[in-house]
Structure formats: C-alpha cells, structure tokens
Amino acid sequence: MSEPTFAHDDQLPRVPLPTLEDSCTRFLHWCAPLLTSDDYAATAAAVELMLRPDSPARTLHADLQRFDSEPDVDSWLDEFWPSRYLGRRDRIALNANFFFLFRDDTVLAESTAADQADRAAALVTAAVNYKLLLDAEEIPAVTSRGQRLNMAQNKFLFSETRIPGDPQDSVRVPYSADWPGPSRARHIVVCYRGNMFRMDVIGPAGTPYTPGDIADGLRAIKKAGARRVPVNASAGHLTTMARADWAAIRTTLRAAPVNATALDTIETALFFICLEDFAPRDALHACDQLLHGDSGNRWFDKAVSFIVFADGQAGINVEHCGLDGTTILSFVDALLENPVGDHASRSGAQPQGMPGIEPVVFALDTDHKREVATAAASFAQYAADTATATVSFDTFGTTRAKQLGISPDAFAQLSYQLAHQRSKGMIGATYESIATRHFRNGRTEAMRVVTPEILDFIAAMEDPAVDADGRRQALRAAADAHVARAKECQRGEAPEQHLWELQLIQRRRGEQLGATEPMPFYDSPGWRISRDDYLSTSSAPSVNIRYFGFGSTSPKCIGIAYVMLPDRWNLYLATPKSVAAQMHTFADNLQAAVDELAELLASRA
Known part of the structure; x- marks a missing residue:
C-alpha cells in the first residue's frame, strides 16, 4: 500500500526566502532587456532607494522573515497567494x-x-x-x-x-x-x-x-x-x-x-x-x-x-x-x-x-x-470582445525538439518571441508559469522570459547578413539562457513575487510596522514595463488533453496556453478583439517560425 496522500507535505523543503539584495539585483538583470538606457537608470536609482538601510523595504522584509519563521506557517508565500488570487x-x-x-x-x-x-x-x-x-x-x-x-x-x-x-x-x-x-x-x-x-x-x-x-x-x-x-x-x-x-x-x-x-x-x-x-x-x-x-x-x-x-x-x-x-x-x-x-x-x-x-x-x-x-x-x-484562435502542429512535439537537441519549452518560447517580433515589430514582456510544487505549499513562480540572449537571437534571425551558423549559435545560446532561468525559478530564486509581496505587506500592515513611506521602485519603468505582458504563457502536458486555455491578461496581451506532447503541439490563443488582427498575424508567423527554427536546427543536428 502506498503512503498516505498528504504524509510528506510537511517534510518537503521550504520555499527559500531570497535576501532583498538578491531579489533587487536579479530583478534589475531580468528587466534590463526591455528597458531603454534612461529607463534602466531610473529603475536602478529606485532600487538603490529600496536598499537603503532606512528603507521601508528593510522593515517589510524583516516582517516577512518573521512571518516565515512562525511555527504554523509553511511558506513565506502563504499570505501572498490569497492576496494575489482572492484580492483581485x-x-x-x-x-x-x-x-x-x-x-x-x-x-x-x-x-x-x-x-x-x-x-x-x-x-x-x-x-x-x-x-x-x-x-x-x-x-x-x-x-x-x-x-x-x-x-x-x-x-x-x-x-x-x-x-x-x-x-x-x-x-x-x-x-x-x-x-x-x-x-x-x-x-x-x-x-x-x-x-x-x-x-x-x-x-x-x-x-x-x-x-x-x-x-x-x-x-x-x-x-x-x-x-x-x-x-x-x-x-x-x-x-x-x-x-x-x-x-x-x-x-x-x-x-x-x-x-x-x-x-x-x-x-x-x-x-x-x-x-x-x-x-x-x-x-x-x-x-x-x-x-x-x-x-x-x-x-x-x-x-x-x-x-x-x-x-x-x-x-x-x-x-x-x-x-x-x-x-x-x-x-x-x-x-x-x-x-x-x-x-x-x-x-x-x-x-x-x-x-x-x-x-x-x-x-x-x-x-x-x-x-x-x-x-x-x-x-x-x-x-x-475577446478574440480567440487555435494553432496546431501535427508533426512537431517534444520528440522532435529533443531530436533537434533543444529543450521543448525553450523551443516553444523562442518561437513565440520570433513570431511576436514579426507580427508586432517588437519584443515585449513575457510571462511563463513555472511549477514549484516540490516545495512545501509550493504553487508557481513567475518567470520573465526575455533575456539578453533572446534579443541577440531575434537580431540574428532578422539580420540578412547573419548566416545560418550565426543564427544557429544565437538560437542555442538563447535556449541555454532560457533553461538556466527556468532552473532559477524552480529553485525559488525568482525576484518578482518576493518584491510584490513586500508591496502587499505594506498595504496590509505598513502602518502597524511604521513602514508607510512610498517606495518609488513600484512606479519605476522596470517594475511597470517588465510586468506589462504582451505574451502570457503556460503549458499543460497531458496525453488526455486536446487544448488548455485561459483569457488574456491585459488590453494588448496574447494569452498562450499550450499542450506540447511527443507527437503534437496545440495552442489556444486569446486577446482583446481590438487587437485580434495582431493575434492572427502572430498565429501565422508562429507557423512559419516553427518551421524555420526546426529547419535551422536540423541542418546541423
């Protein structure tokens, strides 16, 4: 007989609580590819204020440490999840x-x-x-x-x-x-x-x-x-x-x-x-x-x-x-x-x-x-007023991606970025949900997909002067960076939910803590731009599922829910009807991008 269903829940490792310095440093690195030099400078200055010894963020983080150490608390995120979901x-x-x-x-x-x-x-x-x-x-x-x-x-x-x-x-x-x-x-x-x-x-x-x-x-x-x-x-x-x-x-x-x-x-x-x-x-x-x-x-x-x-x-x-x-x-x-x-x-x-x-x-x-x-x-x-579409690949799945020597999820995300660039002429903030249920009370982590390597990859793919070897090298580097960032999230090292929870603690009990001073960081370009999604993505790998789906998360966002299995890849897209044409252009470009990237990898697989 197997062990009781919940027998090991309280024996799982706790979600690690990052230091304020680690989250701020990582956040700056994560948001940089989406910012102009002026926006980055403004965000870096706001981060410096967050890290002052007398900053409200120090008081709020100390309170979060206190909460995390309470005997009946399983995770420092135990207050975050109700605020995030039930507070909307x-x-x-x-x-x-x-x-x-x-x-x-x-x-x-x-x-x-x-x-x-x-x-x-x-x-x-x-x-x-x-x-x-x-x-x-x-x-x-x-x-x-x-x-x-x-x-x-x-x-x-x-x-x-x-x-x-x-x-x-x-x-x-x-x-x-x-x-x-x-x-x-x-x-x-x-x-x-x-x-x-x-x-x-x-x-x-x-x-x-x-x-x-x-x-x-x-x-x-x-x-x-x-x-x-x-x-x-x-x-x-x-x-x-x-x-x-x-x-x-x-x-x-x-x-x-x-x-x-x-x-x-x-x-x-x-x-x-x-x-x-x-x-x-x-x-x-x-x-x-x-x-x-x-x-x-x-x-x-x-x-x-x-x-x-x-x-x-x-x-x-x-x-x-x-x-x-x-x-x-x-x-x-x-x-x-x-x-x-x-x-x-x-x-x-x-x-x-x-x-x-x-x-x-x-x-x-x-x-x-x-x-x-x-x-x-x-x-x-x-x-x-919500436009939707399905996209299906009957000859591409995880088996083909692995044959090409690339992470299936990385391949999917790079395809999305290339299609988005070609449909909207830009790279935008992209969210991906990363499961963290290997932690006690673990749920998900917020991964921000756009890395410096992705910008280099898009630039290489769009530059006629870059040959196939150069594009392939940029593709591999971007895929490796994607996998490395996903692993950060799986280890509980992503910055966004930590910094967001500090903001929520200030709203809940900032007055009680004497931490009511406004924090410019939450109005900074980095915080606003990196969380203003153009693509919101999540995957559901099950052989019993045809499609997975959810609605768009902002007036310009395309929600991308996808089921990638060994032999197939189905997507459900959702966006406001006012930008439906861009979503359909994205879908067309995605079909072409998948073929192009698969061919690029296959030529030197």
Missing part, C-alpha cells in the same frame, strides 16, 4: 478561470457510449471514486523527476467555492477550521439550460450510485429542465460580475431563506456538471464554450465544473484561487485513464435506483432580476 477585484470568469478540453478517445470515454448522459455519468463516477480515495488518503503522492510534489491543493478539489467579498474574497472549503476534514457532502449540482438541480451521487449510507443510476438521474434532469430559464432568472450570471459588486448582491440574496438554502446547496456541492444542449462546431468553438459559454449555465465561483456537450465531448472549467494546472492535470489524468467500470468497482458503487434530485430555486425580486440580466449582457459583450 475584476471578474474572474474568462479573466482568471482556466479550462481543459479532453480528448474524445480517452479510456474513460471509450468505456461508455458516445451519449451525453453516459459520458457525464462516467465523469461523475470517476470523480466520486477519486474523492473517496482522497478522503482515505489513498491517492498516491505525485512525483516529478523523482521529487515528491505537494498535495495540499487536492484538498480544494471537492466542495470548494470562492465567496465574493469586499475588500477581498474568501473561500468556503473543507479541511478548514470552519469545516474540518474532508467534505461530507453527498451531492453535486447539475446545470441544464440555465436550470440548476441538486443530485445525490453518494447514497445515505455512503455508497456511491452506479454509472447507470447517475445517467438516469441526468436524463431526468434534462427532461425536467427542458424549458430554458429566462436570462434574468439564471443566478449563475452573477458570478461573472466584478467581485465587490457580486459580494453586495450576494448579501442581499442571502437575506431570503430560500436563497440562503440555494447558495448553501451550490457552495457545498462536490462539483458542478454543466450539460450543454448543442455539439460544438469545431475545437475552437468547444474551447470558447469551456472558457466562458452561457454564464447562466455556469457557477464560475465553483472550483471544479465539468462541461459535457450534447455529443459527449467534455472538458473542465477551474476556479484558480486554490488550484493550479498541475494539480488539475493529475486529477483529470486519474479520471480519464481508467474505464468507468473500474472507477465504479473501486468506489464500491451499488445499484440504488435513480438518485435524489431537486431543483435549486432562487427567489429573485425585481432588482435582483435586473442585476442578473445586466450581468448576463455585460459578460456576453465581454466574451464577444
């Missing part, structure tokens, strides 16, 4: 939630008929099995390159719901002081045509329902919810609002007992199943629907929502505050890589007849209906 005030739908589109030929899918109810029932059965195994701590700890990874995020998979608040959101979740231990909920919430239904998936005695029973329940829900709910009566639209606005409405909603009951049912549900009444036109349409879809048929505050289309295609939408992509990938892989019968057998599912089903009912007054309708219209326009 704009809408999370499309802006923060992310999705995966599953392959149609996974073991789980092929063990069922290509029927919506059967496919959805298989997902429910697999997820319930995973939940019961997790409760018993029988999910094996994930490892990467021989290192155990932190499993704490798995506690946020079931019955976790983000609660809107002002000035910051909160989370309703098991394994907390308010809700000790695993979730005791036995139900999920199913959405269909804007209707919401509570459905039991675990019987009164703790025995899961069989896939057949669950499928029968889902068919009954589709029949009961055949009439689409009017737009102004679908409360799910409210979860697309800016957080403080949604928080105020939620407070008024809960004043009515029927609404308090509905919210409790939603917030304690193990997860959501969103059934759609159409089949996607193509992969792009499926991805877009997973990212935003009909917001009346969603509850974007829920940690996990499975979306199943009329033809049985399926995917997942994830609320990001407690869950990162790597956790969801291992969860999804565990679900999709086994037949539904195996999941049912292992969970001890028994025939019990059709599960208990009841509508989730809200009593909305005239003001609430107006707010729901306004939220729906606003989000529909926001989604319409």
